[in-house]
Amino acid sequence: MTAKHYPDLSDIFARRDAGRKQRARMSMGEKLKVMDKLRATADEFKEMRERRKSAPSRQKD
Amino acid sequence: MRYTLETIVKLRERGAIQDYAIAGAVASLYYLEPMLTEDIDVLVSITHLEQRGSGLVLLTPIENALAEMGFTERCDVGIRIGDWPVQFLPVASELDEAGLAEAIEIEIDGSPSLKVRVLSPEHIVAKALTVGRAKDLVRIQAFLAEKAVNLDKLKALLQRFNLMSDWSSFCFKSGCPNPFSVT
Numbered sequence: 001m002t003a004k005h006y007p008d009l010s011d012i013f014a015r016r017d018a019g020r021k022q023r024a025r026m027s028m029g030e031k032l033k034v035m036d037k038l039r040a041t042a043d044e045f046k047e048m049r050e051r052r053k054s055a056p057s058r059q060k061d
Numbered sequence: 062m063r064y065t066l067e068t069i070v071k072l073r074e075r076g077a078i079q080d081y082a083i084a085g086a087v088a089s090l091y092y093l094e095p096m097l098t099e100d101i102d103v104l105v106s107i108t109h110l111e112q113r114g115s116g117l118v119l120l121t122p123i124e125n126a127l128a129e130m131g132f133t134e135r136c137d138v139g140i141r142i143g144d145w146p147v148q149f150l151p152v153a154s155e156l157d158e159a160g161l162a163e164a165i166e167i168e169i170d171g172s173p174s175l176k177v178r179v180l181s182p183e184h185i186v187a188k189a190l191t192v193g194r195a196k197d198l199v200r201i202q203a204f205l206a207e208k209a210v211n212l213d214k215l216k217a218l219l220q221r222f223n224l225m226s227d228w229s230s231f232c233f234k235s236g237c238p239n240p241f242s243v244t
Contacts, residue, residue: 020094020207021094021207023094023095024092024093024094024207024209026094026095027170028090028091028167028169029063029169029171030170031090031095032062032063032066032090032169035062035087035097035098036062036144038095038096038097039097039098039099039144039145
């Protein structure tokens with residue numbers, strides 16, 4: 001039985017860490033704008049979820 | 062959010078709040094990458110707030126001042142100021158009191174620039190430890206991972222408020238190596 005080889009993901013994790021550090025270094029003014037955008041996006045998802053919950057469930061044929 | 066923070070600063074200028082510090086996720090924002098949050102937590106001193114015999118603190122001066130400024134909409138966590146719900150949290154422990162006293166003033170870039178008080182990273186971590194919800198523990202991990210907290214200061218704070226055993230439990234549960242363990 002041959003051993004499976006999985007890809008090395010360390011570069012992906014390293015890039016992710018670098019991105020996190022870069023975002024942490026943003027100015028507070030920039031971060032506040034990001035927070036506003038994050039919240040607006042989250043609100044859209046919440047509204048979609050509420051609409052889905054309140055919609056009548058689909059009947060099976 | 063900037064508008065909301067400006068309004069909080071105005072509340073202090075009007076005398077509706079005395080000492081204050083932004084806490085929670087928005088305070089963490091100064092030290093870490095932006096993370097989604099639902100509201101803005103503001104720790105406020107209670108010296109000028111009416112306290113009932115039961116220990117209940119009334120936020121009437123804050124609510125009245127906000128109403129005069131046109132903010133009357135309540136939401137599940139507090140009062141909506143601009144687009145953000147704001148929760149005013151009266152000082153409720155010695156740790157809170159120390160957090161307020163040791164809060165730092167930061168400057169937010171923009172025109173005009175804005176100065177607000179936020180909890181120190183060590184106080185954010187200590188407070189998160191006492192609250193202990195899953196998201197608080199994640200926040201502590203983020204502070205540790207980003208080396209955004211001074212470990213010597215944190216250790217001193219945890220010792221001062223008898224939180225070392227809570228800290229050990231957190232490290233055990235989260236799998237974080239305990240930076241204060243003696244090996």
